[in-house]
Ligand SMILES: Nc1ncnc2c1ncn2[C@@H]1O[C@H](COP(=O)(O)OP(=O)(O)OP(=O)(O)O)[C@@H](O)[C@H]1O
């Protein structure tokens with residue numbers, strides 16, 4: 001499903017403040033796997049996830065998603081793949097603060113022109129599972145950090161994505177909500193959804209059968 005070959009990401013290349021954030025990453029992820037990526041702050045985790053999700057392009061190397069070379073695609077093609085196939089939960093949530101919870105959850109479908117009653121119903125079901133019935137019509141900037149995080153999760157789960165990519169999805173959640181979410185991810189994974197999670201939380205990593213670490217831009221698989 002996913003193949004990275006010698007992927008590098010260099011920010012501000014050629015300037016004296018350039019950062020080599022991902023170094024020669026080789027990564028193969030098969031359909032139906034559930035993966036945790038851990039590593040210190042600044043080690044390149046979000047950078048890697050942004051490449052995996054098609055939000056940013058590698059500086060060099062190849063990245064294949066479902067057999068297509070994403071690293072050579074136009075911005076528009078990459079956007080389309082992301083919008084249809086990848087549910088991403090961003091570290092900073094990526095929500096529109098001035099808009100309502102329900103509209104934020106349905107945003108990908110609004111963008112791709114697939115917004116309809118069935119999507120609204122599904123969004124409400126996901127918000128219910130995430131314990132957010134009370135805030136469906138509230139504006140996002142009136143919510144707590146943990147509520148915002150659960151809105152971002154609801155949005156990714158409403159997409160029918162084949163793959164969920166999550167950047168610290170439990171960073172703002174308490175232990176009870178963390179365990180609930182991980183059990184839900186496990187259930188999705190047993191239905192064949194591929195799940196990739198970046199986390200500092202060992203409890204979260206423990207739910208994932210396959211683990212990688214990132215250290216100073218270098219990714220390594222941990223023997224399990
Ligand atoms: N847009 C950017 N422009 C320049 N440098 C960047 C940019 N984004 C990240 N970096 C740098 O790349 C390196 C990796 O950052 P990244 O955000 O991927 O780390 P991280 O592992 O996700 O950290 P954290 O655990 O704190 O979220 C850091 O040195 C960071 O300063």
Ligand SMILES: [Mg+2]
Pocket residue numbers: 045046047091167
């Ligand atoms: Mg990060």
